[in-house]
Amino acid sequence: MTTTTQAPQSPGAPKTARGARTRARILKAAEETFGSLGYHRAGVTDITRTAGVAQGTFYTYFASKEEILRELVMDLGHKLRAHLAAEILGSSDRLEAEERGLRAFLQYLADHPSLYRVLQEAQFVDETIYREYYETFARGYADMLDAASRKGEIRPGNNHHRAWALMGLSHFLGLKYALWDQRAKEGEGAFDPIVETMADLFQNGLALNGRDKG
Amino acid sequence: MTTTTQAPQSPGAPKTARGARTRARILKAAEETFGSLGYHRAGVTDITRTAGVAQGTFYTYFASKEEILRELVMDLGHKLRAHLAAEILGSSDRLEAEERGLRAFLQYLADHPSLYRVLQEAQFVDETIYREYYETFARGYADMLDAASRKGEIRPGNNHHRAWALMGLSHFLGLKYALWDQRAKEGEGAFDPIVETMADLFQNGLALNGRDKG
Incomplete structure (x- = not known):
């Protein structure tokens, strides 16, 4: 802009x-x-x-200041992705990787609140910086979901749509529980109830009688 | 700020x-x-x-300019919620309401791109404006999910966590497919594939053998 x-x-x-x-x-x-x-x-x-x-x-x-912002957003993205990749290493399947990845993301955001602010503000300096951050993240995410589909760990489906949905889900849970709610992030295992709710969604969906209808 | x-x-x-x-x-x-x-x-x-x-x-x-921004964000929130409420009216259950609500949200965002920009920018004028917008939305969303839980339409679970997750999911799908991807929003029913992917997630989760494991 x-x-x-x-x-x-x-x-x-x-x-x-x-x-x-x-x-x-x-x-x-x-x-x-x-x-x-x-x-x-x-x-x-x-x-x-x-x-x-x-x-x-x-x-x-x-x-320039704008160039360091661009480099910084790329650097923060690399570091976050490397951190998440390390945290999900050794997961038995994609569902476990989703759980571990979400927990790690929430903790990372609580520990690095400036990541959120820098990223959000970047969209008003140059939207391509912001967009590229998420497009890069989404490509990697969709690739991981595709690999899991091939291994039969997740249901067939559009993994690009899923990648964006899952990024958004993590982003908003992070905004609410890792950045805004001081209480929610206190203590060991503070994010476990959130991760459990999402693990249930990934495992079973929302429908009470999901698989019977499907 | x-x-x-x-x-x-x-x-x-x-x-x-x-x-x-x-x-x-x-x-x-x-x-x-x-x-x-x-x-x-x-x-x-x-x-x-x-x-x-x-x-x-x-x-x-x-x-002041700041006051009209605050009023505008509240007004945009009211209008969006009223629009979504009208669009999901008559849904047979919460799952159908989620599908119809997501489709309506994506279309609304494609038709009202300034909603997104005004809202995002508001967080750097006064974060309470931005936060209150989402907190208000989340309260109403969690109430609807609670009502659906009582009626046995959805699985038991923490509906506050779910409300934030579902808002984030819609937000990021909107960002990608209703605002950024020009092709994705062209033509009648353009958002149907996205809504179908999410309907499958809500109905069945991600796990190939979800209900067997649960």
């Missing part, structure tokens, strides 16, 4: 391990800064101050 | 039918204006120009 500003010399990827660490530190600082101040109020100087680097160092790695 | 600005004299509700029509016209203009320009770029003068009223008339009904 914002017009793209003319980028300065396009900065390159870091060439050394030290450069990679610096770039990661600036990304982390951007996450904190956008998360606390919001994208519009946050300036590049807020990010560099938080990261403890000179302003010129920022521009070694990122062309 | 924005601090509340000092409100001028709190404007009253319209006292005449003509006043109510004028207020409704200003709300409609705000929906269009926020939807096309975005909240931050839109000014009160853009709204009054679109509505064809004098600036003073705006302040007869609304104290």
